[in-house]
Amino acid sequence: INGVLDLSKIEAGKMEVEVEPFEVAPLVREVCDTVESLMAKKDNRFVADLPEGLGAMRSDPVKLRQCLFNLLSNAAKFTEAGEVTLAVERAGDRLLFRVSDTGIGMTPDQQARLFQRFTQADVSTTRRFGGTGLGLALTRAFAGMLGGDIAVQSEEGQGTTFTLTLPADATPPPEEAPAPTLEPRPEQVLVIDDDPHMRELLTRFLGRDGLAVAVAHDGEAGLAMARDLQPSAILLDVMMPRMDGWAVLSALKSDPEVAEIPVIMISMVREKGLAYSLGAADYLIKPVDWTRLKAALDRHRRPSSPGLALVVEGDPAARAELAQLLSTEGWEAADAPDAEGARRLMADWRPDLLLVNLEQPEVGGFAFLRDLGRDAALRAIPVIALTEGGLPAEERSRLRDRVRQVIQTGEDSVDDLLAELRRIAAERAGKGQHGGTT
Numbered sequence: 001i002n003g004v005l006d007l008s009k010i011e012a013g014k015m016e017v018e019v020e021p022f023e024v025a026p027l028v029r030e031v032c033d034t035v036e037s038l039m040a041k042k043d044n045r046f047v048a049d050l051p052e053g054l055g056a057m058r059s060d061p062v063k064l065r066q067c068l069f070n071l072l073s074n075a076a077k078f079t080e081a082g083e084v085t086l087a088v089e090r091a092g093d094r095l096l097f098r099v100s101d102t103g104i105g106m107t108p109d110q111q112a113r114l115f116q117r118f119t120q121a122d123v124s125t126t127r128r129f130g131g132t133g134l135g136l137a138l139t140r141a142f143a144g145m146l147g148g149d150i151a152v153q154s155e156e157g158q159g160t161t162f163t164l165t166l167p168a169d170a171t172p173p174p175e176e177a178p179a180p181t182l183e184p185r186p187e188q189v190l191v192i193d194d195d196p197h198m199r200e201l202l203t204r205f206l207g208r209d210g211l212a213v214a215v216a217h218d219g220e221a222g223l224a225m226a227r228d229l230q231p232s233a234i235l236l237d238v239m240m241p242r243m244d245g246w247a248v249l250s251a252l253k254s255d256p257e258v259a260e261i262p263v264i265m266i267s268m269v270r271e272k273g274l275a276y277s278l279g280a281a282d283y284l285i286k287p288v289d290w291t292r293l294k295a296a297l298d299r300h301r302r303p304s305s306p307g308l309a310l311v312v313e314g315d316p317a318a319r320a321e322l323a324q325l326l327s328t329e330g331w332e333a334a335d336a337p338d339a340e341g342a343r344r345l346m347a348d349w350r351p352d353l354l355l356v357n358l359e360q361p362e363v364g365g366f367a368f369l370r371d372l373g374r375d376a377a378l379r380a381i382p383v384i385a386l387t388e389g390g391l392p393a394e395e396r397s398r399l400r401d402r403v404r405q406v407i408q409t410g411e412d413s414v415d416d417l418l419a420e421l422r423r424i425a426a427e428r429a430g431k432g433q434h435g436g437t438t
Contacts, residue, residue, distance in 0.1 A: 017145050019171050022061045024054040024095060028088055031068045038076040039084060044101075049087035057095065059170040063142040067150075070135040071099040071162050078160070079103030093168050094148075100161040106154040114152060139164070146170045188212040188229060189297070192222030192248060193237035193266070198286075202235060205290055209297070219243030223251055226258045233281075233300050238267035246278065253279035262300035264293075306425035307352030311335040312342045312368065313386070314360040322355055325414070329421050339368035346378070353424060354383045358406075369402045382424055384417065 032048045039046040057064075068086070075084045082102035089096045106114070114136055143150045148166035189211050191202045196217075203213045214229055216222035220243055226234060234252070238245035245265060252258050262281035266288060275283040282296040309331040313319040319335045326333040331353070336342040342354075354372075358365040365385070372378045383403040404424075407416050 017060045017170065017172075018062065019058055019060060021056055021058050023056050024088065024090075025050050027061055027065060028054075028068065028086070028097075031065055031072065032086065034069060035072045035076065038073055042076060042079065043081045044076055044079050045083045047083065047085045049085065051089070054088055054090050054095070055168075057166075057168050057170075059146055059166060059168075060142075063146060064166065067139045067142050067164055068097060068099075070139045071097075071164065074135055074162075075099050075101035075103065075160070082159070090168070095166050095168055097164040097166070098161055099164075100159065102159040105156045105158045105160055106152075107156050111152055111154055187232040188214060190214045190216065190222065190225055190229060190231040190234045192216045192219060192234065192240075192245075194218055194240045195237070198237070198266075202288075205293070206297075209294060211297075219245070219248040219251075222248055223255075226252060226261065227255070230258070231261060233297060234261055234263045236263050236265050236280075238265055238269070238271070246274070249275070249278045249280060264296050264300070306331055306421075306428050308332045308334070308349065309353040309355065310342060310345060310351040312337075312339060312354065312356045312363060312365065314338060314357060314363045318357075325417070326355075326421070329418070329425065331421070331425075338362055339364035339371075342368060343371075350378070351381060352428065353421075354381055355386060356383060356403075357386045357388075359386075359388045373402055384420060386413075 028048070028050055032046070036046065072084065072086060079101040080103070084102075085098075085100045087098045087100070089098070140150050143164060143166065146166050147170045148164065150165070151163045152160065153163075154160035189206050191199055191206075191213060193199050193202070193215070194217055199215045199217070203215060206213045214225055214231065216225050219240055222234070222236070225231075236245045236248055240248075245267070249263055249265065252261065252263060259279075263279070264282040264284060265275045265280045266284050266286060267275075268286045270285060272283045281300055284292060284296065306329070309326045311319055311322045311326070311333065313322060313335065314337055316337070319337070323333040323335050334345060334351070336345055342356075345351075356365045356368060357363050358369075369383065369385075372381065372383070385403040385406045387406060387408050405416075405420050407413050407420070
């Protein structure tokens with residue numbers, strides 16, 4: 001039962017490794033004392049080879065003890081009037097624990113199934129020797145958790161040797177601070193329903209489809225959350241106390257802040273005509289058909305982001321305006337005040353588009369573009385160069401191979417920039433490229 005519970009914990013990711021310092025030899029001697037009676041039961045001679053200088057480990061002593069006990073009890077079970085040996089060796093920063101026996105051994109086919117749970121060599125082995133077939137599966141799982149491995153050598157009728165190899169120090173490396181990335185946030189759906197059971201069902205279903213979910217228990221709370229969250233879609237129950245779904249739908253569609261959010265009505269009664277006349281995007285009947293709900297959501301999901309864009313601009317106000325413009329076009333946007341800041345960001349992620357102001361000396365745009373041209377991995381990133389007074393013909397010529405387009409800021413620059421952004425997005429969609437490489 002303990003073996004089954006341990007395997008369940010491992011599969012659920014709930015089994016933890018408790019690393020602590022301990023001396024190797026005393027722990028091994030303790031295990032040897034524990035298995036002496038198992039060896040005597042079948043008249044086996046037990047030999048422990050523990051040389052000097054085994055030293056200390058930083059690992060999980062409980063799991064190591066269980067691994068050794070499993071291997072030794074296994075050897076004792078399949079050996080009669082023979083010999084079982086435990087030899088321990090330190091090889092640099094690793095320790096090797098070898099358990100050898102002169103027992104029945106195994107064929108290659110039997111070895112291939114050896115570490116499968118609830119599996120022994122064959123039916124006759126189980127009938128003759130008993131056991132559950134969990135010990136070796138657990139031992140291999142623990143070995144992996146401790147940063148090591150287990151190997152077997154065996155020949156039918158000649159005995160078996162298991163070698164458990166573990167690092168002397170199983171301390172996990174310190175977690176590095178996560179590098180800044182620009183992963184697109186998951187789309188969020190707002191569920192407005194007074195029935196807690198329905199809210200739970202919808203949350204579980206939408207979560208499986210990769211959507212973030214917010215829930216409101218009544219119409220007034222739903223209206224407030226819609227304005228705050230700006231979700232990509234709203235699932236709205238019709239029959240609710242105080243403020244029913246029709247009143248919520250009317251309020252949503254009369255508010256410019258949230259009027260464009262698609263609303264999918266969910267009801268026990270068939271009133272599609274009323275729903276569509278009030279501005280609903282779709283109408284589903286309870287109990288909800290999950291296939292139809294998914295299809296309805298897919299119809300109204302926002303198009304995927306064209307990718308990650310980096311704005312390199314010295315003026316904070318212009319930087320914010322460009323980032324906002326990119327966001328309205330669906331791009332995930334980051335910004336830097338100069339070339340050095342851009343280089344730091346790009347050390348951790350690769351943008352899919354660069355907007356660089358070339359005429360601000362503090363930005364260092366020309367040197368930045370020269371650096372990009374020398375790096376094969378970054379050379380292919382499309383660059384839109386922004387200028388304030390226009391560039392001389394010779395400088396524009398030098399940029400021809402390094403930038404996609406030069407846009408002079410002015411009255412018409414926004415339209416030119418939008419047109420170029422949409423061309424780039426269309427090209428990326430055609431190539432199936434969405435999102436950046438982190």
